[in-house]
Amino acid sequence: MTASNEPSAPPAKGGPKESPSVPIRLRPARAADVPALVPLLLRLKRLNEEFDPLLKVRDDAEAQAAQVLKAQIADPKAVVLAVEGVGADKDKVVGVVRALVRERPFYAPPQEGVILDIYLLPLYRRRGVGEFVLRETSEALRTKGAGVVTAEFPAQNEIAQRFYAKRGFRPITEIHARPL
Numbered sequence: 001m002t003a004s005n006e007p008s009a010p011p012a013k014g015g016p017k018e019s020p021s022v023p024i025r026l027r028p029a030r031a032a033d034v035p036a037l038v039p040l041l042l043r044l045k046r047l048n049e050e051f052d053p054l055l056k057v058r059d060d061a062e063a064q065a066a067q068v069l070k071a072q073i074a075d076p077k078a079v080v081l082a083v084e085g086v087g088a089d090k091d092k093v094v095g096v097v098r099a100l101v102r103e104r105p106f107y108a109p110p111q112e113g114v115i116l117d118i119y120l121l122p123l124y125r126r127r128g129v130g131e132f133v134l135r136e137t138s139e140a141l142r143t144k145g146a147g148v149v150t151a152e153f154p155a156q157n158e159i160a161q162r163f164y165a166k167r168g169f170r171p172i173t174e175i176h177a178r179p180l
C-alpha cells in the first residue's frame with residue numbers, strides 16, 4: 001500500500017542527489033515552532049493510520065503531539081528538526097523530524113539513534129530533501145553518541161521502506177501486533 005491520499009510531487013529528473021534540488025533550510029526546532037510542527041506530526045500519524053487500524057490516531061493526539069514535541073525539543077537525547085522553506089516559503093515550516101538516542105543494553109554499539117518521524121509536505125517530496133534530512137539527522141544522532149541508526153515506520157509503508165533501503169537501511173527486528 002502506498003500513501004494513496006497524499007499526492008506526491010513528480011519525480012525530479014537528474015543524477016545523484018548530494019543536496020536537495022529544492023531549497024530548504026534545516027534547523028533544530030525551538031519551543032516556538034511547536035504550533036507549526038503539531039499539524040505536520042498529525043498528518044504523519046494520520047497517514048500511518050491509513051496503513052494499519054492498529055495505528056489509529058487518538059482523539060487527543062493534537063494535545064499529545066504538542067506535549068511530546070515540547071518535551072523532546074528540550075531533551076538533550078532527542079533530535080527535533082524543523083524543515084523550513086526559503087523564498088516565498090521563507091519561515092514556513094514544511095517538514096519535521098523527530099528522533100531519539102536510546103540505550104541498547106544487550107547489543108553493541110550500546111546506543112542507537114531511532115528516527116521516529118520524518119514528514120515533508122507533499123510539494124517538497126521527490127527532490128532529495130528526504131535524503132538530505134536523513135543524512136543530517138543521522139549525523140546529529142551520531143554526535144549525541146549513537147553508533148547505529150534505526151528507523152520506525154508502518155510495515156505497510158512501501159515508500160518509507162524504499163526511502164530507507166536506498167540509504168542502506170535493512171530490517172533487523174520486527175514488531176508484530178494483534179488487538180487484545
Ligand SMILES: CC(C)(COP(=O)(O)OP(=O)(O)OC[C@H]1O[C@@H](n2cnc3c(N)ncnc32)[C@H](O)[C@@H]1OP(=O)(O)O)[C@@H](O)C(=O)NCCC(=O)NCCS
Pocket residue numbers: 003008011044047116117118119120121124125126127128129130131132152153154157159160162163164166
Ligand atoms: C518519506 C519521505 C520523507 C521521503 O522524502 P523525499 O524527499 O520524498 O525523498 P527523496 O526525494 O530524498 O527520495 C529518496 C528515495 O526515497 C524513495 N522514494 C521517495 N519517495 C518515493 C515515492 N513516492 N515512490 C517510490 N520511492 C520513493 C526513492 O528510492 C527515492 O530515490 P529516487 O528519487 O532516486 O527514486 C517523504 O516522502 C515523506 O515525507 N513522506 C510522507 C511521510 C512518510 O511516509 N515518512 C516516512 C516514515 S516516518
